[in-house]
Amino acid sequence: MTVSIRSFTKRRPGIVFIVSAPSGAGKTTLTRKVLSIYPEMSLSVSCTTRTPRDGETPGKDYDFVSEAVFKRMLAAGDFAEWAEVHGKLYGTPRRMLERRLRGGGDVLLDIDVQGARQIRRHYTSAVSIFVLPPSLDELRRRLAGRGTDARKTIDQRWNNARHEIQEIQGYDYFIINRDVDEAVKQLAAVIAAERLKVCRYTQKPR
Amino acid sequence: MTVSIRSFTKRRPGIVFIVSAPSGAGKTTLTRKVLSIYPEMSLSVSCTTRTPRDGETPGKDYDFVSEAVFKRMLAAGDFAEWAEVHGKLYGTPRRMLERRLRGGGDVLLDIDVQGARQIRRHYTSAVSIFVLPPSLDELRRRLAGRGTDARKTIDQRWNNARHEIQEIQGYDYFIINRDVDEAVKQLAAVIAAERLKVCRYTQKPR
Numbered sequence: 001m002t003v004s005i006r007s008f009t010k011r012r013p014g015i016v017f018i019v020s021a022p023s024g025a026g027k028t029t030l031t032r033k034v035l036s037i038y039p040e041m042s043l044s045v046s047c048t049t050r051t052p053r054d055g056e057t058p059g060k061d062y063d064f065v066s067e068a069v070f071k072r073m074l075a076a077g078d079f080a081e082w083a084e085v086h087g088k089l090y091g092t093p094r095r096m097l098e099r100r101l102r103g104g105g106d107v108l109l110d111i112d113v114q115g116a117r118q119i120r121r122h123y124t125s126a127v128s129i130f131v132l133p134p135s136l137d138e139l140r141r142r143l144a145g146r147g148t149d150a151r152k153t154i155d156q157r158w159n160n161a162r163h164e165i166q167e168i169q170g171y172d173y174f175i176i177n178r179d180v181d182e183a184v185k186q187l188a189a190v191i192a193a194e195r196l197k198v199c200r201y202t203q204k205p206r
Numbered sequence: 207m208t209v210s211i212r213s214f215t216k217r218r219p220g221i222v223f224i225v226s227a228p229s230g231a232g233k234t235t236l237t238r239k240v241l242s243i244y245p246e247m248s249l250s251v252s253c254t255t256r257t258p259r260d261g262e263t264p265g266k267d268y269d270f271v272s273e274a275v276f277k278r279m280l281a282a283g284d285f286a287e288w289a290e291v292h293g294k295l296y297g298t299p300r301r302m303l304e305r306r307l308r309g310g311g312d313v314l315l316d317i318d319v320q321g322a323r324q325i326r327r328h329y330t331s332a333v334s335i336f337v338l339p340p341s342l343d344e345l346r347r348r349l350a351g352r353g354t355d356a357r358k359t360i361d362q363r364w365n366n367a368r369h370e371i372q373e374i375q376g377y378d379y380f381i382i383n384r385d386v387d388e389a390v391k392q393l394a395a396v397i398a399a400e401r402l403k404v405c406r407y408t409q410k411p412r
Binding site for chain 1: 207208209210211212214215336338339340341342371372374375377378379380381382391392394395396398399400402403404407408
């Protein structure tokens, strides 16, 4: 294949960026902040069967659906990935994701380790980032500090976190969320770098 | 392998960053500027048989050696990579490179496409970046604008550039040097991102 400088100024296929983190690692704040740096990037809105938390906007933070609706969508193959987390169902609508990628847009998926595995299998050029808390002790403090969850819930989330961290070995990048501004910079650097990969311009999109 | 958050705060093996570019693409300015952002990173000082240009400091920009000395070093296996470029010999001293990497230091190698191939073969986790001029026309203007080279030399460098650009397919990243500050930011992002790769902390160093 012959390449020219112009090859690298043409449109390339959209990139899927997966961001996963144990509950309490600060993933939501991080992804919101990075989207303000890259406003052309879109955050995929997941469907979930959990109830909205205070301050969450339906259709923006999540599409809140009943279990019946979720299962119907699942059976119809409407999800690019789905997972059960802490007893609730979460899924990424496939159609919106595919449309954005085809248009050359980059999409950020804020999903758990199970969903990440499914996405990686189908979108082999997806980039995955695992956000870590500074320590497990700090994670427990953050989970307790939210003040919204019962002791039992906190214990369960913290225990899950310990297991989830093992999944980092399937991820491309890690970010330790000690200071949120520093973590935002690191995530922004990963996005900037991945957009500069030669293979994204020289290989045929799948 | 079991990982802990602490695994990612430990020392990792040093990373080799290869930066290549056709003559006139602005690589030297770019690497100098990025080293001021990452002062802990070292630039490998190459040996060369070419004569110093105005403003070049021996031992800082290059180690200027005779052809006899270069060939003796070559025969002794002292170079991690070497190449003949525009009739002059260039090489990266192996001992300094290895020492820095063992110490966990990242090293920037400002080398040509031939040298890059040799480094990649021996340091499989090396990261390579190819710097492109905005266009071949602009490259010719920059080469002519230096005012230090004869017309024939300019033609030769420009023709080499056209061929060298094909080698970008063996590189990991590209940077189009349209605006030097933007290009510095991009190179800095690649370095920041590569330092966050999970595999650099979870795999045994070679």
